Amino acid sequence: xxxxxxxxxxxxxxxTDSVSLSGxxxxxxxxxxxxxxxxxxxxxxxxxxxxxxxxxxxxxVWTANIHDCVHGKVWPVMGAGYHTIHHxxxxxxxxxxxxxMDWMFGTLRDPEEELKKAE
Numbered sequence: 343x344x345x346x347x348x349x350x351x352x353x354x355x356x357x358t359d360s361v362s363l364s365g366x367x368x369x370x371x372x373x374x375x376x377x378x379x380x381x382x383x384x385x386x387x388x389x390x391x392x393x394x395x396x397x398x399x400x401x402x403v404w405t406a407n408i409h410d411c412v413h414g415k416v417w418p419v420m421g422a423g424y425h426t427i428h429h430x431x432x433x434x435x436x437x438x439x440x441x442x443m444d445w446m447f448g449t450l451r452d453p454e455e456e457l458k459k460a461e
Contacts, residue, residue, distance in 0.1 A: 404439065413453055418442050423453030 384394055413423030418440045428435040434451040437444045444450035 415454075418445075421453075424451075427451045427453060427456060 380398060408420060408422050408425040411422050414421045420435065420437045420439055420441050424435045424441060434449050435441070435444055436449055441450050
């Protein structure tokens with residue numbers, strides 16, 4: 343949903359270069375909006391605080407995984423190759439952990455097929 347909003351799309355145009363530290367070049371409002379579900383869940387879902395922290399840590403590890411440029415090629419897991427396409431087109435590969443929903447709704451672009459097209 344956030345990717346189709348003109349305001350957020352314009353904010354994301356700043357970080358289109360694939361260079362070191364470009365992942366830190368996002369608009370502060372974008373970062374705040376990404377953190378809102380965690381804050382809401384902390385107060386609405388009855389979990390132990392350490393459980394919430396563990397889940398937040400696991401998501402941080404996952405975020406590093408999809409941004410490390412190592413495509414594991416394990417379908418249906420959303421790897422770095424899929425996520426790179428997401429960052430370059432902003433219209434494909436919206437999934438977080440898996441590619442199933444993108445596959446079902448027609449927004450999936452396979453990095454292997456993209457490489458074949460480029461050759």
